[in-house]
Every structure is written in C-alpha cells, then in structure tokens.
Amino acid sequence: MKNVEYRTASSAQGGLIVMRGVPGVAAGTRVALRDASGRLRSGLVIRVSDAAVLVEVFEGTEALDLERTWVRFLDEPFMLPLSRDILGRIFNGAGQPRDGRPPIISRERRNINGEALNPAARAYPREFIQTGISAIDGMNSLTRGQKLPIFSGGGLPHNRVAAQIVRQARLLGEEASDFVVVFAAFGVSSADARYFQESFEDSGVLNRVVMFLNLADEPVIERLLTPRTALTAAEYLAYELDYHVLVVMTDMTAYAEALREVAVLRGDVPARKGYPGYLYSDLAEIYERAGRIRERRGSITMIPVLSMPSDDITHPIPDLTGYITEGQIVLSRELANQGIYPPVAVLPSLSRLMKDGIGKNYTREDHPHVASQLFASYAKALEVRVLAAIIGAEELSEGDRRFLAFADAFERRFIGQGEDEDRSIFETLNLAWDLLSMLPPEQLIRVTEEELARYHKWQPTVEVV
C-alpha cells in the first residue's frame, strides 16, 4: 500500500481532503500527497471507513486540483528517527533538519505520539533543582521530573527567564555533565528563536541542545507536531541514553491556537472560547510526558512557556495548563514595569512538588517554614500597601509601616536579581532571613521558635521610616 498512489480525492476544503475507494487504510497513518505542480505535501488520516478516508493536509489544500492530486498512504504514523547525533542539531516540527546538515539515519524510529506511561511505573520527583533564581528556588522550587510552566504575557521577559534557568539549572552536589536541553519553539518569531540559540551558544551548552523550530510564518499543523517530536527526542535521551533532560517549550499559546484552528476546520464542537473540548486531554498528552520512571536513570523536566491572552489567567490556555502542570511561575506586568527582573509574581505562582523536594536532606531544614513565612508576610504586606494607598503611609501604625518597608525590600532584593546572578539556595535562604528580620518575631508564626532564635536578627530599636 505504501507505494501505491491513489488519485481518488473527491473533495478538498479547509485543509481536509476526502479520498474514496481506498480500502483498509489505518487510522492515524501518514499521507504523502503530490499535487499537479509536483509539490509534495504531507498529511494524516483522521477518520477512515472503506468508503471514505478523511485526510488532514498539513500545508493546506489551497490550489489542489482533485483530478491531478496523487495520494500515498505511508502505512505508519509520524515517526522520528533517533540517535545520539541529534544533540547539537536543529530540526523542524516534523523532525527534518533545518540546519543544512544531513538527516538522521537510524534504525531507531519512534511514533511521536508516544504511549501513555503506566502510572505504576512513575517515580515521584524529589530532587531539588537549583535555578539560581531566588523567587523560584526559595518559594516555588523546581524538582527533577517536574513540569513547571511560565505564565507570561506579551512583552514580558519570559524568554530571558527561561534562558537563565537553562543556563543556571543544576542539582545540588552533583555534576551537571549528564544534563541536556531539548528546546522546542513554535509560532515564535525568528528573533526569539535566535535569542535562545545565541544564549545557548554563549553559555557553551549548544552541543548539548536539540532544537525543534516551527516559526510563526510556518505551517500551522506542523505546530501540532512540534512538541510531540521534541518530547519523543527527550524521551529517547532520558530513558535510552540516561540523560537528565530539561525541555523548554515556547509558546504553548501558539500551539493551542493552532489546535483550535484545526478543530474549527474539522467541525469539532467547541467548549470555551472556541477551543475544542479535548484541549485538556491534548495538552495533558504533552505535559504528562515529563517525569521520572522507576529504575531508569534519566528524567524529563519540563518548562513550557505560554503567554496569557490579555494577561488573563482564567483564559482556557493557562487555565487548562495549570490544571495539568505541577504549578506555575507567573510573571507580573506590574513588577516588570517597576524594573524588577525577574518579575515573578510569587503569590499566584506555585510549585506543587516543592514540599517533597526541600528541607532536611534536600536543601536546608528551615526552607519549608521560611518559604511559608515569606508567602504569609508578603501577602500581609501587600494588604498594607493597598491600605497605604488609600489612607496614606503616614497614617499607618508602626507595625504596618514595617510591613510596607518589607514589601519594597522583598521585591527589590529577593525577587529582583541580575540576569547573570546565580544565587545558591543558601544565599537565597539567608537573604530571606535578612528580610524577615525587618519584621518582629511575633509576626512570624510560620517559623519555629528555634528557627527564630537561630536566624532572626530582630532589632526592635531600628526605626522604620
């Protein structure tokens, strides 16, 4: 069947063609389509009966002359050839080279859709990854095997933050040598893609990076393949070659929009904001490929980046992402406008796996309490700031004025740091105590009395201005 060309297309519309009289085609198989001009297009069988085969054409169905369209059914799903040589290479969303170098030839080829991991085979992520960024390490820690997205908005420095994480991420007390990066960009500008490439070059990790690029002006349907191809490569690196893989994917919003575009063409029932009801399951198929497997050395840690349309966290894309990922790092336009980098809004940010990867045996014993105290104190301080805006700072009680000062210092010194500043977790925790020392001990009930005695440097006589 692979070598037979059929010329039985009966209709073509909106990226879909219907083929008649081709029996026994397998669901989900790849299709190669040749048009009158000899141009090759590729597609996927999405619905099939003996009478009719519905094919989604990636490059679209424009200018197809049905009489002169030849279709081959390749009798296999999308497969990615894999070998160690993918490191240092750049591919398109379908896994073909875009760096001008020869294609990967290998007997190892994998279905890019992957297969669901048996939940009984998973190992729980516990090892703390130090990113060197205080707002993350101290309060929203990343662990090996976690999926932790960055929720951002147009014009915010999410790419810089992601690149900084890639440059700095390391495990405590271990060599970073078995660490590689899979980078997938879809629907992004070529400038953004170039920024990442240069940043990998500068930090000398380029030969440990595999890139999959589908730029904003390239076929939309290929965008749907890109994260899957990238994760297939990541799984190979992690579970066959024992690497610890950090997967950075940007921008998931472009991905979801592509999915919506295709769903509309297919006539799928929309759920919210025109996105199909299966957006959740579709995103889960991608995100859940992060993780660790029992008795395997490698791991996949995932940092998807997405821009929230109109900065709205309840929009279906961040919303459904948040329901699947293990927390989120939210960037704030307000902090960015004040010149604070990285502008991490710590209160809506969350790392769900943090509780199991910090503290005694992982970072430092006081870490869980310090994090909890920072959240509580900063939340209170923000309330005070709102009040101050209404009644004026002069009208605040002395206690409240301390909180106001704490809020400012916390944002400037703890959240804010340099793009090349790589803080150890101990520096982060000590800095946290410096800041908490601006507040009186009776306000710090999330830490223990012993921790207060040990780390808190309260000087009640210091006047707050």
Next chain:
Amino acid sequence: MTGIGPGWTDPQDEDNMGKIVEINGPIVRLELPQTVIGEQVRVGALKLVGEVIGREGDTALAQMYENTEGLRPGEPAEGLGHPLSVELGPGLLNAIFDGVQRPLSAVRAMSGDRIARGIEVHALPRDRRWSFQPAEGLVPGTQLHGGEILGTVQETASIAHRILVPPDVAGELLDLAPAGEYGVADSIARVRLADGSIRKLNLFHRWPVRTPRPFRRRDHAVKPLITGQRILDTFYPLLKGGKAAIPGPFGAGKTMLQQQIARWCNAEIVIYVGCGERGNELTDVLEFMPELKDPHTGRPLMERTLLVANTSNMPVVAREASIYVGITIAEYFRDQGYDVVMVADSTSRWAEALREVAGRLGQMPVEEGYPAYLGSRLAGFYERAGRVETLAGGHGSVTLIGAVSPPGGDFSEPVTSHTKEIIQTFWALSKELADARHYPAVDWVESFSGYVPAAARWWADNVDPGWEAARAAALDLLSASEELARIVNLVGVEALSSEQRWTLEAAGLIKEGVLQQAATDAVDSFASPEKQYLLLKAMLEIHAQGLKLVRLGAPARRLLQLPLLAEARRWKSQHPSDDLAALKARIAEIPAVFERLALDYAEQPTEG
C-alpha cells in the same frame, strides 16, 4: 461459569463476530449484528477493548478504552457478551487499577513502562492463594440469598474480606468448601438455583459497573466522617454515607485535601480514583500510603486503600469508566458491612470525557458543549452514595467525595452548578485563600454542610456538648470580621473601636490557629476531634477574656501586644492529638494572662 450480572447471557453461547466499518478517534463503527448497548467488544488485530454505546441502522457504535491508532476498516470485531464489569474478591486492596480495572502493576510486569494495547490480564491475580474461613452454620440445605456472607478471607491485617453470594444469586446451598487455601477462581460453594440448575460460586464474582448493587434499604447517616481536618470536621461536617464536593480552581488544594482525607479519615476502606488528573499524584499516593499508619487502627494505610488510576494522558473513554469502576468496588465493600470512602479527582474530567464522546457522536450540546444528560448522569453517580442495610443484614456505607475543576474557577459552570444541587456538603476552595497560602483554602463563606444537626449530636455525645455553640460563635466572629475588614480597607484600622479591633484579632486567631492546617506539618496534619475542639475553645476563650477587659475600658492596643496571641497560633503544631495534656494546661492559664493585664491596666487608668 461466573455470573456477569443481571440480564446477561453466557458469552460462550453465541458467536458474536463482526468487523470494523469506520474509525473516528475513540469511536469505532462496527458491523456486529447481535450486539446490544453496553456490551464489551474486542476490536481489530490488536484486540482493543471497548463498549457499545449506540446503534445506527445495522451498525453499532463503540467507544474504545484504548487508542485506536492503526486500526483499519475490515478488521475483525467480537462481542464479548457482557457489559463492563469488575472482578470483586480478595486482591482488591493495596492494588492500583486503571479505568477499566486492569491491574497496573501486573500490566507493568507484562508490558513495561508503557501500557501496551490489547493486553489481556485478570484484575485479580489467579495464582495467589487466600486462606478462606467458611461462615459458621452454613450447612448443606440452607437457603442462600443474594449478598449473604459465605465466609471470610483475612485479606490484610486490618481487613477481613467477606466472601459474598453474588447479589443476583439465590438458592439451596449444596456444599461449602472447608477452611483452607484457595485461589480466587476456585469454586468454594455450589448452589441449586430456582430453575434447578447448579451454580458454582468462587471467591470472587463479577458485577456490571453501571448497575448499582442492590441493598435492603437505605439508612439514615448518623456518624460524621472524621477526617482530622478542622475546617471540615468542625465547620462543614460530612457524614459516613454522605455526598460532598470540593470545587476549586487549579492550585487551590483539591487534591491535597482529598489525599488528606484518604490518609486520615476514619473509614474502613478508602478508594482513591484519579480520574483524568496527574500521574505523579498517584505515584505520590502509592509512595506515601505504605509508609503511613492509620491513626485509628495503627496499621499501614495501604492495607485499607485501593487506587483506580486513569491519568489525563490515558485514553479518555476509560476515564469515563473509571468512576463507575471505583463506585462499584466501593459498593462491594459496603455490602460486606464496611464504611467506605471514595474520593474522585476529578469529576470534571469525567464530565469532559462524556462531553468528548457526545461530541464525536454528534449529540446536541446544551451548555458549554456538554450533552443534556450531564445533570442526570452526575445525579445517578452521587445517588450511589449512602448508608444502607445490606443484603447480608449488616450496615455499610459509601461516602462520596468528588473534586470539581471549574474552568477559570467559575462556579457557575455546568459541572459545578449541577453538582452543587446534588451534594450535601460543599467545600468550596478559594483562589484568594490559596494565593495567601491559607491552607486548606476552604472558603468559610461559600461552603456549606447540610449535616450539621446530625454531626452536632455526635459531637455532643462524644466530645463536648458545647460544640455546636462554639462552632456558631466562631462563624459569627469570622463574618463580623469580614465586615470590619471592609471598613479597614476603606479608612484604616484606626477607625475601629477597641472592641472591633479585638474582634478582628480573634478572627485572625481562629483563621491562623484553627482553620489553617498544613498537610505537611507532621504534628498537625491530623487533628483528633478532641484537639479540634480544644483549639477552637482556646481561641474563643482568648476572645472572651479580652473582650471583658476591653469592655472595662482597656485599649485593644495593649491586648494586641500579648505574647499569648503569637503563642496560641503555634499550639496546633506543638501539641499532637495523642498528647493533649500540655495543651489543656495552656488553655487553663488563659484567664490568668488576662487577669495580670487587668491589674496592669488598673495601675494606669488614664491610658487609652
């Protein structure tokens, strides 16, 4: 031949073969003339499993529990002659199953880290031997009825598994196996049915998951389910046999709260259904449960627990089934006379699976793409909760706790709003509280419980007659403080009177000293009813003592400097539930603290 439930014939009787006509994602059209709706099918060269959900002309539509990639029209299809059913017998506890009851550990041994398609494996291991003890007094000739107890297998140290006559079987006992070691598929009894035929009974039987298991009658739920979580037990109680929902946006703490309940609640059996959620959360449960001890029995928690796991990346149709698999197993333990809790995380994902299949079938969507039968399916599911008198004459209960994941945290969406009408206890999680790291982020304004009067009787009898009044007083303080907080946000705290400032402080004490309860705090993760009550009374006592002083003219500013206020907020983490003497002593000292202040204050009467 083992029973497969009411109304189904023996599959071997018929040759029900056909072929695939069309494949559309998880929906497959079959030419399978003999089939009926609900029948299980095996489809294609890979023998994928699915379920017939509709007929169209000569063809049947089946939804597949496995990914259909690679299936071709013309490949064979086979009707299995029975509906989706579960195996019920020893070997359920301590196990992890997928959404159609495939045992995931055994599947892993067979097919590695990924779940191979078309795999054939029994839910209950056939090679394992169980020590069976026949029930006393069951002599040949006894008339047996459905649901009767034939004997027991001590499945784990804490759970005696009662072997039941299948609910749809009745007749004369011909013989019953003596005490000894048996596999689940061994025959342990023979019964002559009404029609004269003889039926062998095994250690296990099958039951179709979409048919509720019968019972004699419904009973009133009377006892609270103690979860060890103060905001639940003390403020919005749930009864054994009750129905509860936990709605909340992502990150608000639905899963943590359900895991806390699974860990600490005083049920005898816990069924944890991970329905369309994260794989790592199930790994988490699998890893911590064996290490933790049941505070009520001292036994490892895993001995009373079983998991049904259909994570978000697993096929969506099996996700729809997982809820029914879970509830049927829950009913089965109920029928043995146990109090069972089933937590389902998340019922929204189940509803979305319904929606996805409805969409593929071209059914008319009514709200946000959901089919018109969403509400009735939800109600039908929750209806299977309850406390009952079992067919065996005992009492058992199924408590259902469903997480709801409203898109954008909007509680007016269809799944949340339908669920709200069905359940009795509503633990509404709030993003604002979660963002402020107030955990559990149960919103005391939005939440409700219809079980307070029944729970009050239990607390009065078992803990303290003052429970209901204390609960009401605390809620009053909380609502008064909401009002005051609004004023403060407008004009600042200085605008409040001393009494108002003290009310605000007391509400703070209740929030931080009682309501907030970190799952990660080893001492406070579980709080016994007594500890819950003591902490609540302590905060109310501080409020009352302070109020007396304020009314005598003491300025709130002075009271707010009391170190007692910070100390009291830490008591929950300092005093474990099994050693409350020191806490009682601290509480007894409260009046003295204020008396000292009263003296102080008497010396400086001009201040204020």
